[in-house]
Amino acid sequence: MIENGSGEESRRSVRLIGAPTDYGQDRRGVDMGPSAIRYGGLSDGLANAGVDTQDAGDLLVPRAEERDPEYRTPSEGKARFLRETEDVCGRLSNEVQQSLADGHTPLVLGGDHSIAIGSVAGAAAEADIGAIWFDAHADLNTPTTTPSGNVHGMPLAALLGVDEWAGVDWANAPSLSRENVAIVGLRSVDDDERELLRESEISAYTMSEIDRRGLANVVEEALAVAGNGAEGYHVSLDLDWLDPTIAPGVGTPVRGGVNYREAHHAMEQVAEDGGLRSMEMVEVNPTLDQHNETAELAVELAASAFGKRIL
Numbered sequence: 644m645i646e647n648g649s650g651e652e653s654r655r656s657v658r659l660i661g662a663p664t665d666y667g668q669d670r671r672g673v674d675m676g677p678s679a680i681r682y683g684g685l686s687d688g689l690a691n692a693g694v695d696t697q698d699a700g701d702l703l704v705p706r707a708e709e710r711d712p713e714y715r716t717p718s719e720g721k722a723r724f725l726r727e728t729e730d731v732c733g734r735l736s737n738e739v740q741q742s743l744a745d746g747h748t749p750l751v752l753g754g755d756h757s758i759a760i761g762s763v764a765g766a767a768a769e770a771d772i773g774a775i776w777f778d779a780h781a782d783l784n785t786p787t788t789t790p791s792g793n794v795h796g797m798p799l800a801a802l803l804g805v806d807e808w809a810g811v812d813w814a815n816a817p818s819l820s821r822e823n824v825a826i827v828g829l830r831s832v833d834d835d836e837r838e839l840l841r842e843s844e845i846s847a848y849t850m851s852e853i854d855r856r857g858l859a860n861v862v863e864e865a866l867a868v869a870g871n872g873a874e875g876y877h878v879s880l881d882l883d884w885l886d887p888t889i890a891p892g893v894g895t896p897v898r899g900g901v902n903y904r905e906a907h908h909a910m911e912q913v914a915e916d917g918g919l920r921s922m923e924m925v926e927v928n929p930t931l932d933q934h935n936e937t938a939e940l941a942v943e944l945a946a947s948a949f950g951k952r953i954l
């Protein structure tokens with residue numbers, strides 16, 4: 644349920660937007676994520692959560708084969724497929740803005756995590772928002788610091804306007820401010836990202852902190868950070884947040900992630916908090932999955948985030 648402005652509660656309506664990209668990393672197949680998540684039962688799952696759903700279909704994304712991945716202009720630095728990413732993210736941002744203007748909560752289906760640049764830019768276009776980044780990774784690289792050239796390791800830096808991302812208009816940079824960003828579940832961080840996290844106000848919760856304090860406490864704090872003084876927040880759910888034993892269908896798995904019940908409970912906390920403005924689920928790669936279990940888990944988690952309860 645969401646507030647409709649007059650203090651009454653109304654049924655939430657969700658609009659699905661598919662962003663089938665694989666430009667942002669080098670394991671092919673993540674562009675099939677939106678189909679896998681839909682086949683995993685997303686609209687039924689959301690109906691069980693008590694929300695209305697409409698499906699806007701997928702953005703048209705040209706295949707990466709049409710360009711030499713090693714071809715880069717100087718402004719692209721070491722980032723591969725930056726212009727293609729810009730093209731998709733610009734269109735995705737418009738779709739997300741339109742969805743919000745029409746009164747629907749956008750739920751974006753990736754695609755690799757580079758699409759977050761578009762979804763958050765859209766969600767932040769008309770409001771000051773925070774973000775919770777559920778991820779094994781910090782995604783805080785730039786076209787200079789990137790160890791891989793993969794833009795899926797950079798979206799949070801782009802949205803915060805870090806270094807050369809500052810003022811990048813297709814990222815609406817900065818779309819986010821550091822004091823309203825929380826990263827939850829970190830366990831794989833590059834040196835430059837670590838340095839940035841040490842000196843900045845970004846709230847970063849590692850798996851060790853989760854071990855020590857419990858995920859529920861950490862998520863409670865993360866929700867407060869993201870929502871503090873903001874008009875709602877975006878939830879970015881990278882499926883590699885979860886332990887690879889339950890979410891094997893991702894391109895950059897890292898051992899030691901959150902377990903099944905922890906993940907559900909975190910999403911239940913999101914639903915209960917009520918400040919969710921937009922959401923995305925990214926990095927599901929069906930070619931690396933086992934019987935679509937990662938996509939099905941994404942469906943279950945979305946249902947919890949939108950209010951499905953056990954009782």
Ligand SMILES: NC(=[NH2+])NCCC[C@H](N)C(=O)O
Nearest residue numbers: 756780784791793795796895
């Ligand atoms: N969204 C993700 N799965 N990101 C993984 C990033 C991995 C590494 N930090 C890189 O920049 O290449």
Ligand SMILES: [Mn+2]
Nearest residue numbers: 779780881883
């Ligand atoms: Mn990740």
Ligand SMILES: [Mn+2]
Nearest residue numbers: 756778782881
């Ligand atoms: Mn990520």
